[in-house]
Amino acid sequence: SKKKAPIIKKAVEGEMSGEVPATYLQLSDHVEFVLDEAAASELTRFDTPWLVKDCSWEDNILKKKAVIWLADTIGKPVLKLTEEDYNNHGMAQLAVEQGPVYNINIDIFNQIQHTITGWPGGKPDADDSQRPERALPAKKRSIIFSPHPDDDVISMGGTFIRLVDQGHDVHVAYQTSGNTAVWDDDVLRYMEFAIDFTNSIGEDSGHLHKLYEEMRAFFPQKQPNQIDTREIRNVKGFIRKTEAISGARYAGLPDDHIHFMALPFYETGKTKKNAVGEEDILLTIELLQKVKPQQIFAAGDFADPNGTHLVCFNIILAALARLKGKEAWVDDCWLWMYRGAWHEFETYEIEMAVPLSPQEVIRKRNAIFKHQSQKDRPVFPGDDAREFWVRAEDRTRDTAQRYDRLGLAEYEAMEAFVRYRF
Structure with missing residues (x-):
């Protein structure tokens, strides 16, 4: 995998060192490294x-x-x-x-x-021969697939807002509930709120209170990797759902354009998920048939710790493969990959770079802040200690600076995309 590339480079090409014992294998004439393309990507013969x-x-x-x-x-x-x-x-x-x-x-x-455009949905009434997106139709149906309930705004929040501002028919689809990535104490806080609200309107909160006490008893005895109860998983899912709704509304979407897929493969309650099933693909086909998008945005950032992004991307591909040749709209649909939460595209890979003004960077940050359960210290931070909003701003600022150093216009930030030709 790509994560192994830096240590492979050290082992094969680095100076011999006790810190990386594998470097001493360079002294032997009878050693063969068997690598996949991603793991070999930083070796000189592949990288440069x-x-x-x-x-x-x-x-x-x-x-x-x-x-x-x-x-x-x-x-x-x-x-x-x-x-x-x-x-x-x-x-x-x-x-x-x-x-x-x-x-x-x-x-x-x-x-x-020619990769730089302020019109991610295409610029109407303009020559699009040197632009990354088509001018027509002027108003496109776009769907943003978000593996978790915050990948949309973290990775392409500025473009999301720009598409809505420019009048496109934008939908967002949250592919999984994200219910394993919420802290236990957040569950108690929301349950306490629900109990107080129920009491305040004169309703009986007895059943809620019983569930709450069971949760309070469960958490101190919970073992590492132990599955939460169904009720706890539901509350965690509701927390992430309401945050996602808030973020999408902030970006300008009406409620009927916000879709929660809750793909079944994810719903194990564990870090390890099930294999993709027929229902995962059928749910995706159903949504695609409903929207009939001219544009799809999907997470092409496959370094997330638990592999959910890659699984979600492959589900989209499987759904499109079944629809291709059967429904005419598929032939006119472009699939754009975004990154940001874990990696960014290399400059030479980028096919569409959407510049953001300082004000748009702030709007994107505010959309990310709607995901309060992921703020400060997320459950699955990966190897990066920065908060997600800080990662997003650092990466988009770095992309803009890379373009600037190459002699292009200087922008505050840029969100990058690569087209997947399916």
């Missing part, structure tokens, strides 16, 4: 192959990656790179085959520039 071998520069993605790498490595904007820069950094072959280098620089600069 032009440094160790001749490359096929007809591959535009490789060329774009190499020129961006060169600009970053020597700290120059793309349009200031020289033939000497190419020759001194393993890219002489590219300069000879496709030079002069200034023409290469202009080509790559233009490709990067």
Whole structure:
């Protein structure tokens, strides 16, 4: 997996060290590392192959990656790179085959520039030949799939708000309940509120109080990885549901455009989930048939600790595969992947970059803040100690700064997307 790539690079190419005992295997002539593509991605021959071998520069993605790498490595904007820069950094072959280098620089600069758009749903009445999204239809039906009830605003909150502001018919679909990612004491707080409210309107809260006492007795004796009771899981799910509604309303959605799928594969009450079942796919097909979107946004950030993002993405692909060839709207539907909660796309991968103003960054932050149970210290923070809203702002600011260093316009922040061609 991608998570293993840094330590694989150290083991295979790093200096020998007792801190990484595997580095001593480099002394042997009879060692073979068997890796998948993701784990090998940071090795020189895969990450920067032009440094160790001749490359096929007809591959535009490789060329774009190499020129961006060169600009970053020597700290120059793309349009200031020289033939000497190419020759001194393993890219002489590219300069000879496709030079002069200034023409290469202009080509790559233009490709990067054409990813930038303030119109994530397409700009009406504009030439879209150099834009990442189609101009028509001017008002699109868009659906944002969010694996957990906060991935939408964390990863693409600014674009979400922009799509609504620009008049598109936007839906959001929360694929799982997220009910394993709520602290136990939050359950008691909400139960206490429910009991007080029930009493305040003159109703009998006896049953609620009994459940509350059972919960209070359960939590101190709860063992690691022990499954919560059905009632506790329900309360945790309700907490995340109300937060998601609040966030989506803040982004401008009416309630009938907010969908809670509660896909069954997730509902184990444990960190480990069930395998995807037929019902997961059928529920997704049903929603897609209802909306018939021209645009789908889905989480392409597969580094989440429990693997839910990848499972949710594959469910969408399975649903689209069944619909393709049967329903005409699928042929006109584009699928955009977003990241943000755990990773960000590399600059050379980005196909649509949506710039955010300082005010839009604040609006996005406010949408994330609606998810109060994930604030301060989430249950599953992963290896990153930063809060989700801080991660989101740091990553989008970094993306904007990367574009700026390459010689593009300087923005406060940018949300990045890659199109998945299914």
